[in-house]
Amino acid sequence: xxxxxxxxxxxxxxxxxxxxxxxxxxxxxxxxxxxxxxxxxxxxxxxxxxxxxxxxxxxxxxxxxxxxxxxxxxxxxxxxxxxxxxxxxxxxxxxxxxxxxxxxxxxxxxxxxxxxxxxxxxxxxxxxxxxxxxxxxxxxxxxxxxxxxxxxxxxxxxxxxxxxxxxxxxxxxxxxxxxxxxxxxxxxxxxxxxxxxxxxxxxxxxxxxxxxxxxxxxxxxxxxxxxxxxxxxxxxxxxxxxxxxxxxxxxxxxxxxxxxxxxxxxxxxxxxxxxxxxxxxxxxxxxxxxxxxxxxxxxxxxxxx
Amino acid sequence: xxxxxxxxxxxxxxxxxxxxxxxxxxxxxxxxxxxxxxxxxxxxxxxxxxxxxxxxxxxxxxxxxxxxxxxxxxxxxxxxxxxxxxxxxxxxxxxxxxxxxxxxxxxxxxxxxxxxxxxxxxxxxxxxxxxxxxxxxxxxxxxxxxxxxxxxxxxxxxxxxxxxxxxxxxxxxxxxxxxxxxxxxxxxxxxxxxxxxxxxxxxxxxxxxxxxxxxxxxxxxxxxxxxxxxxxxxxxxxxxxxxxxxxxxxxxxxxxxxxxxxxxxxxxxxxxxxxxxxxxxxxxxxxxxxxxxxxxxxxxxxxxxxxxxxxxxxxxxxxxxxxxxxxxxxxxxxxxxxxxxxxxxxxxxxxxxxxxxxxxxxxxxxxxxxxxxxxxxxxxxxxxxxxxxxxxxxxxxxxxxxxxxxxxxxxxxxxxxxxxxx
Numbered sequence: 001x002x003x004x005x006x007x008x009x010x011x012x013x014x015x016x017x018x019x020x021x022x023x024x025x026x027x028x029x030x031x032x033x034x035x036x037x038x039x040x041x042x043x044x045x046x047x048x049x050x051x052x053x054x055x056x057x058x059x060x061x062x063x064x065x066x067x068x069x070x071x072x073x074x075x076x077x078x079x080x081x082x083x084x085x086x087x088x089x090x091x092x093x094x095x096x097x098x099x100x101x102x103x104x105x106x107x108x109x110x111x112x113x114x115x116x117x118x119x120x121x122x123x124x125x126x127x128x129x130x131x132x133x134x135x136x137x138x139x140x141x142x143x144x145x146x147x148x149x150x151x152x153x154x155x156x157x158x159x160x161x162x163x164x165x166x167x168x169x170x171x172x173x174x175x176x177x178x179x180x181x182x183x184x185x186x187x188x189x190x191x192x193x194x195x196x197x198x199x200x201x202x203x204x205x206x207x208x209x210x211x212x213x214x215x216x217x218x219x220x221x222x223x224x225x226x227x228x229x230x231x232x233x234x235x236x237x238x239x240x241x242x243x244x245x246x247x248x249x250x251x252x253x254x255x256x257x258x259x260x261x262x263x264x265x266x267x268x269x270x271x272x273x274x275x276x277x278x279x280x281x282x283x284x285x286x287x288x289x290x291x292x293x294x295x296x297x298x299x300x301x302x303x304x305x
Numbered sequence: 306x307x308x309x310x311x312x313x314x315x316x317x318x319x320x321x322x323x324x325x326x327x328x329x330x331x332x333x334x335x336x337x338x339x340x341x342x343x344x345x346x347x348x349x350x351x352x353x354x355x356x357x358x359x360x361x362x363x364x365x366x367x368x369x370x371x372x373x374x375x376x377x378x379x380x381x382x383x384x385x386x387x388x389x390x391x392x393x394x395x396x397x398x399x400x401x402x403x404x405x406x407x408x409x410x411x412x413x414x415x416x417x418x419x420x421x422x423x424x425x426x427x428x429x430x431x432x433x434x435x436x437x438x439x440x441x442x443x444x445x446x447x448x449x450x451x452x453x454x455x456x457x458x459x460x461x462x463x464x465x466x467x468x469x470x471x472x473x474x475x476x477x478x479x480x481x482x483x484x485x486x487x488x489x490x491x492x493x494x495x496x497x498x499x500x501x502x503x504x505x506x507x508x509x510x511x512x513x514x515x516x517x518x519x520x521x522x523x524x525x526x527x528x529x530x531x532x533x534x535x536x537x538x539x540x541x542x543x544x545x546x547x548x549x550x551x552x553x554x555x556x557x558x559x560x561x562x563x564x565x566x567x568x569x570x571x572x573x574x575x576x577x578x579x580x581x582x583x584x585x586x587x588x589x590x591x592x593x594x595x596x597x598x599x600x601x602x603x604x605x606x607x608x609x610x611x612x613x614x615x616x617x618x619x620x621x622x623x624x625x626x627x628x629x630x631x632x633x634x635x636x637x638x639x640x641x642x643x644x645x646x647x648x649x650x651x652x653x654x655x656x657x658x659x660x661x662x663x664x665x666x667x668x669x670x671x672x673x674x675x676x677x678x679x680x681x682x683x684x685x686x687x688x689x690x691x692x693x694x695x696x697x698x699x700x701x702x703x704x705x706x707x708x709x710x711x712x713x714x715x716x717x718x719x720x721x722x723x724x725x726x727x
Contacts, residue, residue, distance in 0.1 A: 054431065056410075158567070162516050251517070
């Protein structure tokens with residue numbers, strides 16, 4: 001017996017409505033298993049006192065871990081280090097990205113090759129990038145010291161990664177080097193979307209290079225630049241690889257960013273509770289940035305034209 | 306219609322996938338009925354197969370891999386139902402992997418630990434007591450410090466595998482070229498380090514680890530012990546004691562004077578400076594001789610070993626590597642038999658001969674080994690104050706060990722090291 005046309009239409013509507021969810025379901029299941037569950041588990045652990053080596057002996061302590069962490073000067077010191085690191089990375093990578101994007105927007109021979117080469121840092125895995133720079137800054141065999149010695153700028157190998165004054169600038173440089181192509185690509189795309197007619201009109205009106213940059217180029221790329229800034233900020237804020245591989249948070253706590261602090265608490269001192277608390281706070285701070293980003297973006301869109 | 310079919314297909318596939326994922330391993334098929342027995346005599350039941358997971362960073366280490374491969378292969382040969390699975394990672398990565406497995410409740414059965422972390426593992430109940438395992442054997446008596454090191458409330462938690470000692474390695478050629486005498490006390494050490502530092506040649510007087518690392522604290526301890534102190538006293542921290550302050554200050558003085566290179570981050574970096582003839586002195590363990598043979602052949606002929614040049618010449622060191630059984634291992638009995646097998650003289654001698662570190666047991670150093678390694682005999686001859694040395698703990702093991710040179714004292718071995726690790 002065939003179904004009535006009414007039934008058939010209802011079933012069709014139902015299946016049409018369910019299809020997107022069914023197609024999304026496998027991805028959602030994976031995300032739930034490898035992202036959501038660990039996140040919730042970590043958040044749960046932040047209410048317990050537990051040792052990584054013996055998770056059978058967990059004790060519920062309520063908000064004690066949060067109170068301990070928030071009154072611990074090491075946390076605030078680490079947060080300050082993270083802010084320094086993030087600001088440094090954002091400023092340098094955005095400056096480099098904007099500069100290279102403006103250069104690559106100008107016609108010159110082999111521009112296509114230059115545009116392709118600029119992606120290399122971004123396409124290289126974090127660990128590989130970090131290890132390459134780690135060798136480059138090695139006090140004994142690193143080429144940076146060798147060049148500086150040849151130039152007569154230093155007498156003996158400088159331990160860039162192990163001195164209070166140089167460790168942070170070095171990890172900022174490495175992170176910015178890895179991240180700046182993101183800005184380059186985004187800004188370059190925005191630059192190419194600016195109509196050449198605007199520049200022609202400005203020239204007719206007598207605008208110079210600076211005037212065109214100020215009144216056409218920068219407004220034209222501002223929205224994209226903002227997106228790029230937010231992406232780089234979030235990346236830098238939670239980054240672990242560079243600080244851990246290059247300096248392990250040292251010397252002392254000069255480069256102990258929050259992600260390294262989380263790791264040390266869990267895997268060096270086996271304090272799962274405080275570590276999970278720190279991870280949860282790191283998540284809240286990162287999520288806060290994302291929310292702020294969406295709010296700002298939404299605000300920009302809602303503006304009357 | 307097509308869309309409806311697609312939805313149906315997607316739904317069925319999804320449900321099937323979820324069910325497949327949620328389902329455990331398929332139950333084993335019921336065994337086929339055994340054939341009727343032809344005789345009334347029952348054959349002895351074969352022992353159930355056991356796979357022992359053994360965690361060690363030394364599986365691929367040239368100095369130790371023969372020991373681990375040899376002992377496991379021999380044990381598996383004698384016990385056909387037993388096989389081994391290597392839990393093998395470089396030491397820097399091993400602990401994270403191991404700790405993660407411990408957190409998950411699925412640790413390897415056998416865990417090699419160091420003097421740096423054995424006490425944490427004991428305190429957290431990671432290791433099972435070995436008293437039952439050693440009952441009826443002479444292991445607690447024949448292994449040096451077995452009853453006191455890695456022991457708590459009368460319970461032993463790991464078998465001591467090696468002893469760690471430090472000594473002064475000297476590049477004699479650099480000393481001779483500079484006309485400097487090998488130092489024997491703090492003042493001479495300071496002077497020699499300064500004279501042998503030639504920045505134009507990128508050459509330093511002394512190399513030690515200068516970055517946050519266990520070797521940094523051990524390096525500082527050398528000087529602290531040289532002033533007669535220790536990080537702890539009577540089981541309590543003594544970081545503000547005059548001896549500790551003097552020792553750390555002396556270390557800093559050498560560093561600030563530029564006689565020690567910056568950024569020496571670990572053992573490998575420390576080796577590299579001396580191996581390449583870029584450091585005139587290094588303070589390292591007995592195993593470093595094997596490293597020099599492999600990586601510093603040009604420097605090796607000019608290398609001499611001396612006592613640590615501090616005012617007291619006190620040695621630091623102690624139990625270094627140990628092996629225990631995970632408290633959650635379901636294979637305690639088999640793992641215990643394997644641990645006991647490690648104390649056979651042949652394996653103890655193999656450990657010493659390959660790694661050049663002392664297996665703390667009588668008979669671990671053979672005559673042939675001492676004869677074949679004149680480098681290790683050089684220290685007593687070069688020692689200025691041999692009479693001040695106390696009997697090395699393993700000296701009583703064999704007569705040939707008296708020729709062995711590692712400067713250590715029984716007091717240092719049994720007390721200093723333990724308090725330094727706790």
